[in-house]
Every structure is written in C-alpha cells, then in structure tokens.
Amino acid sequence: MAVEIYGGAMSGTSLDGVDVVLAGFEGADGGLSDANVKVLAHVYTPYPVALREEILGICHGQPLTLPHLGVVDLAIARKYVEAIRAALSAAGLTPSEVKAVGVHGQTVYHQPLGPDRFTMQIGDPNTIAVGTGVPVVADFRRRDMALGGQGAPLAPAFHDHWFRHASRTRVVLNGGGIANITALRPGQDTYGFDTGPANVLMDGWCTAKTGRPYDDKGQWARSGKVLDRLLATMLQEPYLKLPHPKSTGRELFHMQWLQACTTGSACQHAADADVMRTLLEFTVRTVSDAVAPVDATGGELFVCGGAAMNDFFMQCLADALPQWAVQSTAARGIAPDQVEAIAFASFARRTVLGLPGNLPSVTGASRPCVLGALYAV
Helix, strand or coil: CCEEEEEEEECCCCCCEEEEEEEEEECCCCCCCHHHEEEEEEEEEECCHHHHHHHHHHHCCCCCCHHHHHHHHHHHHHHHHHHHHHHHHHHCCCHHHEEEEEECCEEEEEECCCCCCEEEEECCHHHHHHHHCCCEEECCCHHHHHCCCCCCCCHHHHHHHHHCCCCCCEEEEEECCEEEEEEECCCCCCEEEEEEECCHHHHHHHHHHHCCCCCHHHHHHHCCCCCHHHHHHHCCCHHHHCCCCCCCCCCCCCHHHHHHHHHHCCCCCCCHHHHHHHHHHHHHHHHHHHHHHHCCCCEEEEEECHHHHCHHHHHHHHHHCCCEEEEEHHHHCCCCCCHHHHHHHHHHHHHHCCCCCCCHHHHCCCCCCCCCEEECC
16 A cells, blocks of 8 residues: 655744654555554754744733734744755655645644634744645644634544554643643543643743753752642642633743742742742642543553653652553654654645544534645645
8 A cells, every 4th residue: 555655843832943753654544543654754953042032922922013923934934944854854755755744833822712712823834835845734723713622732633543442541641831631531532631731831940040941851850849839829720620622821821820829829939949849740730630530440641742751750640640551652652752743744644635633522623624724835
C-alpha cells in the first residue's frame, strides 16, 4: 500500500519555538493508528528572544497596532518556513514529495466562553506554503467553535486512535504550557479537557527569578518545599471547578494571576524555590484531580510535552496517582516532544481526505467536522 507523507508544525503555549514532524501515513482510515504512521524527521526551531517577547506582549494585551500585528504574523510564518525546510532536509525529501503540512500557528488569544467566543492563531499560512513549496492546512480550531465547540483541545482526537486499548483504561496527559488530558475508557466515548497550567507558570517564574527559560528536570523545584497557603489559594481558581468541555490558556494563567495569588496568601516573602515547588505541586494536583475520577481502579497514564522531561514532576505525579502507571509516551513508540506535531500532520491528512478531525465529546461541538482550510503553493 502506498505511503503518503504529511507534516505537522506546532508552536504551543510555552512560546519556545516550532516543532516540525514529517511522517509517512499508510491506510485509508486517515492514517491514525500506530501501525501505519512512521516518523521520518523531527526538527525543533526555537523562537528568537525578541520574537518571543513580541508574542508575549500580544498575548498579555499590550497596545497593538495592525502594522505591528502584521509584522509579527510574518515573523512567525518565517520561523515555520525555516523549521519545515530544515525538516525536509533532515528527511532527504523534496517539497513535492509532501502532500501537505498541518500548521497550528501561534495562539495569541483564546476566548472559548461568552457571547463573543473566538480563538486566534497567527503565522500566515500563505507565506508558509509559498516559502516551503508545500501545501499548508491551517486554521484548525475555528470551524469547531462555529459549531458551538471550544476549538480545544484537539489532540484527544489523535490520542483516541494512537493510545486507545480494547480492555485497559488509559489517559494521555499533554503537558505543554497548558495541561490537557484525554480519557480513554474501554467501550466508552473519549473525553478530554484542559486541566490548568502545566509549564506556563513554572517557566514564567523560572525566567523571572533565574533568567533560565525552564527548570531543567525540575531540579530547582526539588530544592524547595510546598507552601500550603499558596497552594490552597491557587486551588480556589473557579476555572478548576467548571465542568468539561473546557479549555484555557495564558489569558487566565499568567504571571499577574500568580502575583495575585501570592499577595492574597501572604507569601510575598517566600523563598523563590518554595514558590517553584508549589507551582509544580499545583500542576500535579490539578492533573491528578482530573485523572483519578476517570477510573477508580487506575490505569495507564502516558505523558507527553515538556512535562514528560521534568523528572521531578513525573515522580510527584506518580506519587499522587499510586493506582496509575505513569510513563512517557515513548513507551508507546512516540517521543513526548513529537506527539502534537504528529497530531497536526494527521489532522492535515484528514482535511485533505475530507474526514472530520474534531471530537464533539471533547470540544462540545454540535457535530464532527473537517478542520481547517488548504492553502496551495
């Protein structure tokens, strides 16, 4: 059976850079099972510091002109072009050998509730298609929102195909900037939602206090202690009590939110390492509170994203969920830093084939739908 090559390009809430995966898909079902997807290349291209600061400013609502937005939109697109070209070179492929690349774009605002619900990703797909010579599928989230859904998370649709087991309960935790889970119970519909922060607050605190973009393997957090009053204050966040479907982002969980929590819990003078330890514990608690009810007897928990590289987080999560086997998605044959990019490669293929890509049981949309639009070279 012929193999078709698709790409996926992802830049997430962490704003660290662009991951690109080129993969070979085989089969007529949209190519989503683990038996018919083979990774051919994976390339990561970091954002320059100046560009990351520009994006952060937009996300945080700093004054913005249309010319400024246009310049950042093009700058992001050019980083995608750079990363996709590097992946083509790494795989030894020409642009004509790739059917399409699924480009997530950079989310700068996500407002899934209220009368004016919308989500905005930037990074011009026309520039990416012309710059790479590969057709681009982009704008994946807004059709789901037009159908009443939240447009997020989308990855559970991919997790459902890759990780579902006929007789075992499994949960997939995608721990990027924001954490989301996918609940896969035998014989039952898949559901999933954003549980709260994964790395977004920890990375922000680490950058502000040490100048490092993240806490490598959780070593700094390991040196601190949990501040119980601060943790209790953070756990009072109303979002955590909302029923699913639900999704969130930097619009809620940002450094000003953390500052308000530390002020309200009389932790202004706490040691920086103790705040870091508490932020990690906050992620552990919000994730474990979401995972435990999936199956009272436990199951298998597969972790992808940056959280899977944080050894101390993985240890604390396993301690919090003793009935669950906590492991990286590498145990299922997919590297934790490749999962989302492969997901968007699969979404691109489904769009080209005219197949739906969303899961209404996750997003709340009124029906399944084909996601995104195709931008020709």
